[in-house]
Amino acid sequence: MNVAVFDIGGTFVKHALINQDGEIIEKGKLPTPKVEAQTNLLAEIQQMVSQYQLRGTIAAIGISSCGIIKNGQVLLSANIPGYTGFTIEKQLSERLSLPVYVENDVRCAGLGEMWKGSAVGKENFVLLTLGTGIGGAVVIDGKLIKGNNGFAGELGHMIIEQEGRLCGCGAAGCYEQYASTSALLRDYQKESLDGKAISGEEYMLRLSQNDPIAITCYQRFIDYIVSGLVTIAHFINPESIIIGGGIIENGDRLINDIRKTFENKVMTIYQSTTSIEAAVLKNDASIMGAAFLAFKSENMIE
Structure with missing residues (x-):
């Protein structure tokens, strides 16, 4: 059927x-x-x-x-x-x-990754998608967490910077204003010499070519991503945090650097209980x- x-x-x-x-x-x-x-x-x-x-x-x-x-x-x-x-x-x-x-x-x-992707066999995990913003899905005991009014999982709107950048949601300092792909590209455009907008693919190419501005933005980007992941791990203690989005599909460098930084910043006891995985269903x-x-x-x- x-x-x-x-x-x-x-x-x-x-x-x-x-x-x-x-x-x-x-x-x-x-x-x-x-x-x-x-x-x-x-x-x-x-x-x-x-x-x-x-x-x-x-x-x-x-x-x-x-x-x-x-x-x-x-x-x-x-x-x-x-x-x-x-x-x-x-x-x-x-x-x-x-x-x-x-x-x-x-x-x-998130359900797709649980059925046929990175979360097969896992009943407690979080999916984050990095793109224009940051989307989130939280699965506990094999079920989507929807919350009181069905609004749960808006992880992109965790506040990580007091009096930070204004977000489209009306708040300031939201996670997605610092850790989304669009935030990374805006940061690079602001700091680059020509001030021109570039695609995620072009940015990753410049990073691979050791563009110093790309490297600086990248390191800051990793730190911002991981600050949110650490909060999620400490709060929910999922088996895995799965990260998706087009930028994750550009080789293993990003997910590996996120893992290393996460292990350095998360409480020691969580290092062996919450893994960081790349989404595979794309x-x-x-x-x-x-x-x-x-x-x-x-x-x-x-």
């Missing part, structure tokens, strides 16, 4: 057909609608589900979505105009006459997690 899954982001809607063994039978992506998002997303997803049904029976639909998600509804999204307020689970299930399960994209990535993490959510909710997998 298969499920159809969709990962709704600000630029693309990734889609896939996945079986109970976690094998991706087919996948692709479509541009995210820029106007009348709710209506057009419903149409896009319905059309793709119809195509996947030609391959066989679809047991359920799994949705990974940007934004704050609660009870199948998009409570807030800054990335897609007109997306906030979308009762996506209800409307899709009515249209498709299929069970639909919706969760935040980073939480889905761009498929969220769709795998959406599939896991659907299969698990339908009692089709353990």
